[in-house]
Amino acid sequence: MSKPIILQVGPYPEWDQVPLDHGFDVMRLFEAKDRDRFLAEVGADVRAIATRGELGANLAMIEACPNLELICVYGVGYDAVDLKACAERGIRVTNTPDVLTQDVADLGVAMMLCQSRGMIGAETWVRDGSWAREGLYPLKRRVFGRKAGILGLGRIGYAVGKRLAGFGMDIAYSGIAAKDHAPDWTFIADPVALATHADFLFVTLAASAATRHIVGREVLNALGPDGMVINISRAANIDEDALIAALSSGSLGAAALDVFEGEPALDPRFLELDNVLLQPHHASGTIETRKAMGQLLRDNLTAHFAGRDLLTAVN
Known part of the structure; x- marks a missing residue:
């Protein structure tokens, strides 16, 4: 047959x-x-x-x-x-x-920790002799006790939130409606208001025509110079031109990205920035x-x- x-x-x-x-x-x-x-x-x-x-x-x-x-x-x-x-x-x-839900959530939280604590630069600080020559590594920002916003509380967004709860974070989320299974988290429908509330904004939306560039200039500016955006969803959910501009000007503090428009040929301007953590679309990349x-x-x-x-x- x-x-x-x-x-x-x-x-x-x-x-x-x-x-x-x-x-x-x-x-x-x-x-x-x-x-x-x-x-x-x-x-x-x-x-x-x-x-x-x-x-x-x-x-x-x-x-x-x-x-x-x-x-x-x-x-x-x-x-x-x-x-x-x-x-x-x-x-x-x-x-x-x-x-793949749990692995994607793991990487999102790992990127937040890595970027907030400057772990990539800290390893270089040890390897290139800066620690011995110049002393202690520059201070970075804590994670525990701070505010997290989750843009899209589907399977992955919820898994991210459960992990963040372990850090004692203030957790808010946005979506079509409040979720019964997240009674201890704050529902903020508007993405700009969510970004204003958050120190860390996790993008975990499914991509569609309606969500294209939902994270644009307004959201990024609301997140602010001490804020960080973490994208483990789809590249189209973020306006990359607006993101690069915000990172370059300092109006956004940092970003951690696992997805890019046109990947693997990502916008070369990302490579020139020292306040963005770049990952090769491997959130589900475990055996x-x-x-x-x-x-x-x-x-x-x-x-x-x-x-x-x-x-x-x-x-």
Whole structure:
């Protein structure tokens, strides 16, 4: 019996690639020298697309696969998938939520600690001999007891908040409505008001047209010269031009970022700033979580072709 033909947009770790190849007839778009020609040759046979959150599946890719039934995203974000085109064609979409929530929250809190305490610079201070030559490292800012704002209290935002509670922080959040499961935290609906309240602003929103650049000049100015923004969501949620301007002028104190527009070719102006912590979009980058993500992606593919309900459908 022939295996379903799927289009793989980007590479996966070997522990995911091997079982994917075993269960399906995999067409590897990322290995093609001429992607358009490759799609023209195999597109009509493709029944599902396996992609990654940052790669998605655009309209051209979807149109090149006229018999497409399913798009499976390896990651929680699916904003790079053309959902309108999928809805018009009856194409289902899945992602891999929950399995990465805790690791993403861990990295967000770790970035806050690292940046607030100046840990990257402190290690350099030891390694380059500055400690021996110049003495104590310049003083930084504490975390415990200060105010945190969480922009978007979904799964990841809530996991971040639970961790911050351990530091005795004053926690506030914004969203569509107050959450019953966060009775001890303050609901502040307006993002600018939330930023005014916060010392640390965590961006944990799902990305959409409505949230694009929700963190712009007003929010950044409200956060202020002693404030820090931490983004573990999607790059589009922050206006990068406004962010770079605020960091350069000092109207915003610091930033810690795991996602960027056009990554990995991020805006080179970020590299010139000493008040931003840069990470290579690896919030879910643990062996345990990546294995769970790959398994969930394959489980959705298997369920679809077996005629069963999808495990984590987003449409």
